[in-house]
Amino acid sequence: MLLRHTPTEILERSALTINPAKTCQPIGAMYAALGIHGCLPHSHGSQGCCSYHRSTLTRHYKEPVMAATSSFTEGSSVFGGQANLLQAIENMFSVYDPQVIAVHTTCLSETIGDDIPQIVDKARADGKIPAGRHVIHANTPSYVGSHVTGFANMAKGIVDYLAGGDDLPKNKQQLNLIPGWVEPADMRELKRLTRLMGFDPITFPDTSDVLDAPQTGKHAFYPKGGVTPAQMARTGASIATIALGPTTAGPAARALENKCNVAAHVLGLPIGLRATDRFIAELRKLNGGFVPPEVLDERGRLLDMITDMHQYFYQKRVALWGDPDQLVALSEFFLDLDMTPAYIVTGTPGKKFLARIAEVLGEQIRATQVRQGPQADMFLLHQWIKNKPVDLLMGNTYGKYIARDENTPFVRHGFPILDRVGHADFPTVGYRGALRLLEMILNIFMDRQDRNAPEESFELVM
Ligand code: SF4
Secondary structure: OOOOOOOOOOOOOOOOOOOEOOOOHHHHHHHHHOOEOOEEEEEEOOHHHHHHHHHHHHHHHOOOOOOEEOOOOHHHHHHOOHHHHHHHHHHHHHHOOOOEEEEEEOHHHHHHOOOHHHHHHHHHHOOOOOOOOEEEEEOOOOOOOOHHHHHHHHHHHHHHHHOOOOOOOOEOOEEEEEOOOOOHHHHHHHHHHHHHOOOEEEEOOOOOOOOOOOOOOOOOOOOOOOEOHHHHOOHHHEOOEEEEOOOOOHHHHHHHHHHHOOOEEEEOOOEOHHHHHHHHHHHHHHOOOOOOHHHHHHHHHHHHHHHHOHHHHOOOEEEEEOOHHHHHHHHHHHHHOOOEEEEEEEOOOOOOHHHHHHHHHHHHHHHOEEEEOOOOEHHHHHHHHHHOOOOEEEEOHHHHHHHHHHOOOEEEOOOOOOOOOOOOOOOOOHHHHHHHHHHHHHHHHHHHHHHHOOHHHOOOOO
């Protein structure tokens, strides 16, 4: 009983977060930066921040994550980090030869007020940036926002610095695809679906083949995946931009619309049946109106599983925590399964989340407790569960303590997952991804039924 001190009595708190349902902004910026080919992320702050960001990503993706740091000392904390960053840019280009350096700030450099664009301009004027190479940046103060905000800021930074090509003739097959914060396998799946729908997508950030790169026996400091600066330079010629996730991908899509006049279509994450339907329908509007049989078959297989196994889902109560775009999509999917999203918490701020959840839940909102913000934490979620239990927990690894104490089935989904494998390798987006989600949920329910069944009702066939 590791959480045995969690009380059932819920007191309103205003200045205390206990086990937050979010993590630090620069982690998201670093993850997004790794979706550029040949990119070396750079943390403008102290070494401790950079170590934390790298280790969290490494533990989730089970891949070594390379990143540099400005290594602030007491001196840079007082006088600013310009000298450190200028030296770092010079060192990185001469030692590690990246195509792109993606600088993100930290709490410390934001508090000092370091002006990154000015420092980058000086680096360029001083000849520290070789021809054809790029230094981009995003501001990621972690005392506001979360890892989700950091991802969104860096995705927008990629557009601000690298997007172009609005003077090129429009290419009807070329589509910009901004997948939001999903796993490398999800990015690969989204590209596959987009290609099946007749497009040649420019996908960014794209961490497939970066954070799930195959073992070849040879170390590649810069794996083969990621969007290239050359691809970004022709995003302006695309027919449209599809952004999946208003929180993570929306700002980049709108920036691209403003910069290169490419229409932004901002959708929810295509997790589950209806959200994937909307993604396919949007592509269908752009491709002249066809959906290939392969995609229809995948949808049919998902529907078949939902109807065949409905009795296992019906009226099961689920607790969800994590990132806004994922929570909205998962809530809708659970409603489609006739399950009840009972509790939803996210530590990520954002004005539209509560309205989006209310829209998705409809009448169900009366039976759902939803909380967002600093006090929407794992402690509150546990208190809710202690007062009225759920049948399923779904979220990142930090739910394992509640799962153990409350003896509740737990499916890991979201970020970070520090204690299991497979999340980076098997998609949960699209129809095939939804099938995988169903498999994980059903198996855990069936395992529980097998474990709890008395001998006279222990069934071979389920
Ligand atoms: S919260 Fe701020 S100080 Fe802490 S690791 Fe993140 S950037 Fe660094």
